[in-house]
Amino acid sequence: MDPETKEIAIIGAGLAGLCLALALGQQNIACTVYESRSASLNIGGAIMLSPNSLRILDDLEVYECIREKGFNFDYVEYRDVEANTIEKHEFGSYEKHGYKALRIYRSIVIDAFLTKLAKRNIPVVYGMKFKCIVTEAEDGVIWESADGSQHSASMLVGADGIHSTVRDYLYSGLTPAFSGIAIIGAKLPAMQLKLTPGFHLPVTLMSKRGAFIIAPQDVHCTEVMIGKQKRFEDPGIAGWDAVEADKQSMVDFLQKEAQGFPEIIHNAVSIIPTENIAIWPFYTVPRLERWSSPQYRIIIVGDAAHAIPPPAGQGTNQAYEDVYMFALLLAQAKKADIRKALNFWQSYRQGRIGAIMALTNQINLRRMPKEEGKEDEQLEDFNLDWLYSVDLKEVVDDWICT
Incomplete structure (x- = not known):
């Protein structure tokens, strides 16, 4: 597949969709973002960004735009009912990972993405709601919007959240589980x-x-x-x-x-x-057998593919990992078969998602009331170097070379 022959359609102008557009643009892959709402999604509160995603945002030249607009920190303290410190869990470190963790309003990050996209002439179309896939073939996809108009693209990526409409094409009737x-x-x-x-x-x-x-x-x-x-x-x-x-x-x-x-x-x-x-x-979304359609022209990312509850603070971070790695692999399409590349992408990403879900479940249990007679337990192995120090460029390069 030559990704430059026809643009990629990205459904959803949230954090994942905008990051994907910027990552594709960095690889000189044409794309357009389509959003059902009439304006940018400057809604919601603060999000937590950890070194694994800040490294991505740094490469996309977004980090320096937001670093001083949020709260930078190294760790979260755990204290008892008398306010005594009992544990410290690292969430970032300049010395170890190159970045402190950053807690920042979602709207600030979205604005930074939109500014960068505008400078690079990457279009974001508002008021265009995805309805369905009309046809999918070896050379691309035709999709229909809610106004009845049809559009063509080399690929279509669903970055449209946990209640994804694009995902219905892959898994009709799938309902996220509470x-x-x-x-x-x-x-x-x-x-x-x-x-x-x-x-x-x-x-x-x-x-x-x-x-x-x-x-x-x-x-x-x-x-x-x-x-x-x-x-x-x-x-x-x-x-x-x-x-x-x-x-x-x-x-x-x-x-x-x-x-x-x-x-x-x-x-x-x-x-x-x-x-x-x-x-x-x-x-949550159950572990899915595939994040790509049979023809590998319809892809889902972020919450559409794997919704992660917030206790570990990795929902947004993992969406950024999804889209950044996807863009890197797509740029190598002339060197590696796209089907093999996307299968590797999903396998690698699901491995990390599984480990993060296990961590999330541990934190969830700690935060809930305890059964009578049971004492609180420390988290198992909270050394998260494996999470924060990942270099996705190196991961992709190693795979391409094998």
């Missing part, structure tokens, strides 16, 4: 916590009743997110609107759960404006 856990969180001014000098953020405060998480939201730590996980019966996709609408119940949950926690938590939940509170249910 994990039974959601996090209820609220944005608060940091001064409300009345932090003592030297108190480290981010922090997870542990008790048998579960854990409270406190994380900075902005570069100067003037705003924080405080949250706690809760078990739920699955209300169904539509049912979450009713749960989300009952803001006072979520406020009551956080305030009630503050019992037995240090004063910092009592301060945090003392005032929670209902407009500042939200809920994030954890959904």
